[in-house]
Amino acid sequence: MWLANQTVGGDFSLLGIFSQTSHPGLLCLLIFGIFLIAVSGNVILILLIHIDSSLHTPMYFFINQLSLIDLMYISVTVPKMLVNQLAKVRTISVLGCGTQMYFYLLLGGSEYCLLAAMAYDRYVAICHPLRYSVLMNHKVCLLLASCCWLVGSLDGFMLTPITMTFPFCRSHEIQHFFCEVPAVLKLSCSDTSLYEIFMYVCCVLMLLIPVTVISGSYYFILLTIHRMNSAQGQKKAFTTCSSHIMVVSVFYGAAMYNYMLPSSYHTPEKDMMVSFFYTIFTPVLNPIIYSFRNKDVTGALKKMLGVGKAPY
Template sequence: METGNETLSTDFILLGLFPGMRHTGLLVSVVLLIYTIAITGNTTLILLIWVDPHLHTSMYFLLSQLSLIDLAFISSIVPKMLVNFFSGNRKISLIGCGIQIFFTLTLGIAECLLLTLMAYDRYVAICNPLKYPIIISHQVSQKMAIGSWVGGTLASLAHTAYTMHFPLCGPRELHDFFCEVKAILKLSCEDISAYEKGVVVTSTVVVLLPISFILTSYTLIFLQVLQINSREGRSKALATCSSHLTVVIFYYGPPMLIYMRPGSYHTPILNQALFMFDTILTPMLNPLIYSLRKKEVLRSMKKVLRKCAIQNRLPCFND
């Protein structure tokens, strides 16, 4: 039913992962497995940091916040996608779509800000190790985390409100597995070219400024590392940064390809693949990267497992 050019329906249709693909069921099963690993990995990392006093440092507090964001990020997308697939009902309400956009933007921007602040944390730890406890105190790390959440919330609120106020026309089919700003804008009845350009500019600023800050931090870190005479000291210094740098590459790569490419180079299949990597794979990889590369995390995990084996009872996280 339509009045003029504007549809009266308030529901959207999420066409899901790679519409038309023959083996979608197999792909969804893989996504379910990835989701399970992501939930398990991030929850385990948060619990380890919480229960082990040796991990009660600013760096690991920020890491626990990163895991919390990843946990919420993937959970804001995958459960709805799985329900739609297994139920056969691919609808999502206007309010539900707006809520999903708000949470994904909030969590995505918060992670962007947190990764940038974590680069500064690594810079201080290596370039000013004696002043690190003063510069990055527990109170400062808490303010970093709060600032990331608040910044993500405010930016997301503005974008979500402005995106959802446009009148929509025609069939409300979204060629994606979740509600996303650019997909909604394609359905608008109005000329939104100016706003789309604004989104590109905003995305570029949001990505390039943190990237520039991170690159500057790591340039200073590497210059400092080159001055370390001990090979063991250089290896230890680089090891403290390698996990974070790997996560930064994984996190920033897909958004840069999605939002900073000219429109003529956008294809639905490539965009979906990039969105899958950023919203589903990265939250699973982050805890694995930090767990495998950080000796303190592995040591804490072994200690907890040893305690479980000795006590032979649950819960394993009791003091």
């Protein structure tokens, strides 16, 4: 229905970040390089986790899911942006815009929940190590991951059709490099205030519940670390948790800015920079922060490449 409703008005135009710089070719090359690094890093990490049996643990199961989300996340926005720049066009069809919006919401919502599941996994591993294999067995991990994807799907199915049903009669020029909900809503000539309140409440719930789980998990983790007698155990636990806290801070901070701050705090330039950071840079940072500085992962990578093997 929304597709038929908007097709009459023609395609959308993504003004993007290239219009904000005097060196679009250099920026295009930089983004392409970041895209290749993100795709390579996450694909290698996914392959390592599947190939190496020593990484078949709940922690790496969730890291595998995170890498899959990041791989899809950056693929939803960057290829279209680069193709438009190279072809010297800015258009995106109504169907393409709706599809991009849906997958962006799906993956974002899934990642919010997945980060909470990962915090819970660390809580069980550090606070209840003797019961870890029982509390975090394969069925529990699959159930938690499925719930994360389900919540993300509901977010996309709920917000995308409503957003795309509004009439866009002011302009079809989106002041963004992809079809993000707040940027698309600015084009509507109808009153969207009630929907914005509804979206705000949804976002608060989507963020509040995972943040509560993460905060509670790390409260008990810090208590347990403080009571540890082993300095080496404290260091290992803190190193594992600090990586997760870093990713959570970056991802949730950007999400709160985009969806929870009043519109008076937003400008198209700020919105694009924040979105650029957590949709393009975060998929690059996650494999580095989480895994490639981890001895288990580097050991698995060396094993796969045959580095360090004794000669025959």
